[in-house]
Amino acid sequence: MHLAGLIITGIGAIFLFLGSFGIFRLPDVYNRLQAGTKCTTFGAFFTSLGVGMMEPRWFWKCLIIAVFILITNPISNHALGRASKKSGIPLCGESVVDESGKFEQDNDIK
Amino acid sequence: MEKFRNFIYLFILLMLVWLALTSSLEPQKLAAGVIISLGVSLFTSAGYLGLGLPSPGIRKIAYSILYLIVLLIEIIKANFDVAYRVLHPKMPIKPGIVVIKTKLKQDIAKVILANSITLTPGTFTLDIQGDNLLIHWIYVKGEGWEERAQIICGKFERILRIIFE
Known part of the structure; x- marks a missing residue:
């Protein structure tokens, strides 16, 4: 059980590292948020689950932490993305399509 | 009726959190948990009236569990997707912002x-207005909102419509 906990914590740490690497490499704020949210959600989920497996007394508490991360992490991501869009941060040069104008104008898209 | 249903849901949720936090089944702690959960859900369940929570049923519970399994698989896929895009030397990204309807x-x-869209591969939700969702997509595919909605959230929407019908 202890070994399994170590392995799972290790997997979580690897994905947290990949997330930070993505924040470093990707071009603009929206793409960085993509890497940030997905990898931190998964990484933090697995890290706390692994800690719970190493210390069986803490398992249920760690599970609660993991579930709260799973629920709240996307919400903070919406808040950051929406604020960047509203304050007019442009998309990076590789972008192919931007339909946000259509979203602001009318509620009836085709 | 809806108020009573919300009361029951809130009570079950609070009780589960209490059980996980105390992680024991001693009668004393259980009794304290039941009393506190009852009190809190009595006073606060009225605040959840506008949410439109569905009525329970065996089929809906089964579909909720199916939803969780599908979501977990998608989360794992999303992480490998991000890892692939970040580690690839050329970074295969084609980002854009699209609007879809639900x-x-x-x-x-x-x-x-x-x-769920935020946790699935390559997409995250920026904003919601009425039926419209503003979505940032790291690798845009498809033409028109119907096809895109099918790619982004087709299976989630199908299961959610069964749960919330």
Whole structure:
């Protein structure tokens, strides 16, 4: 059980590292948020689950932490993305399509 | 009726959190948990009236579990997707912002859909207005909102419509 906990914590740490690497490499704020949210959600989920497996007394508490991360992490991501869009941060040069104008104008898209 | 249902849901949720936090089945702690959960859900369940929570049923519970399994698989896929794009020397990205429509009616269903879209490969929700979702996509595919909605959230929306119908 202890070994399994170590392995799972290790997997979580690897994905947290990949997330930070993505924040470093990707071009603009929206793409960085993509890497940030997905990898931190998964990484933090697995890290706390692994800690719970190493210390069986803490398992249920760690599970609660993991579930709260799973629920709240996307919400903070919406808040950051929406604020960047509203304050007019442009998309990076590789972008192919931007339909946000259509979203602001009318509620009836085709 | 809806108020009573919300009361029951809130009570079960609070009780589960209490059980996980104390992680014991001693009668004393259990009794304290039941009393506190009853009190809190009595006083606060009225605040959840507008959410439109569905009535329970065996089929809906089964589909909720199916939803969780599908979501977990998608989360794992999303992480490998991000890892692939980040580690690839050329970074295969084709980002863009698209608008799609959803057929879901209840606010709580839209929130669950938006959160699921954020956790699935390559997409995250920027904003919701009425039926429209503003979505940032790291690798845009498809033409027109119907096809895109099918790619982004087709299976989630199908399961959620069964749960919330």
